[in-house]
Amino acid sequence: MDTPGKILKAERERQNKSLEEIAQNQKLNITYLQAVENDDYRSLPAELYARAYLRFFAAELGLDSDLIIGLYEKQMQPADVNKPLPAAGKTSSRYRTTLMAASLLLVAVLVSIIAVSKYTGRKPVETVTEIKKQEAVVPEKPGPVEDAKETGIGTDIKPETVTPPMPTGLSLKISVTEPSWISVGTDGGETKEWLMSTGEEISLVASEKFLIKIGNAGGTKIIFNGDDLGTLGQRGEVVNLVLPKSADDHR
DSSP: OOOHHHHHHHHHHHTTOOHHHHHHHHTOOHHHHHHHHTTOGGGSSSHHHHHHHHHHHHHHHTOOHHHHHHHHHHHTSOGGGGSOOOOHHHHHHHHHHHHHHHHHHHHHHHHHHHHHHHHHOSHHHHHHHHHHHHHHHGGGOOHHHHHHHHTTGGGGGGGGGOOOOOOOSEEEEEEESSOEEEEEEETTSOEEEEEEOTTOEEEEEESSOEEEEESOGGGEEEEETTEEEEOOSOTTOOEEEEESGGGGGGO
């Protein structure tokens, strides 16, 4: 019978391909390829290696990979089927003896169960059921819990759900990674200016809007109402900005 290794080797030689070429094309170990051609799968690290190498080897040669794997599985089947079977007479005798013993044991168990059932009746089962019912009633007493609710002890929990009112204004945080001139006006009021050095930051609040002018957009970072807007332009670029953006008509 042709083995996977023989088929692969014959096809490789027919196509005039070397093992080195296949190893390079499929990024495989040439030593393992040689082992596969010789059907020496014990030289491979694991069974998964054997299957993978057979599949890639077959694909390189244009062969059916599933067919090659199927031949490999048949080849690797255990050889226990060749072991001589025990004598039929002995097997039949042992089987009959075992079957008879098992049957007698089963009959004895059934007889015992029937006898015990007749002797004990169903009363113990009913008693157990009644006890379970009585035990189930015990945890239903809610006395102390109801008393606590009536006295109003649990009412202290309600204030915990009340959250303090959030500020309705606007917040602005400006930081610079390079020197930058900053001008900020709030709500159409006074405009302030800063010449900020590297690493400096300022925080401002307003009710309606911020009118911002940045002298070095690439080195200035803006955080508005907790949202990081990042840098808004290139290094040295002057940018005019109104926040929130819905107030752009005031620019």
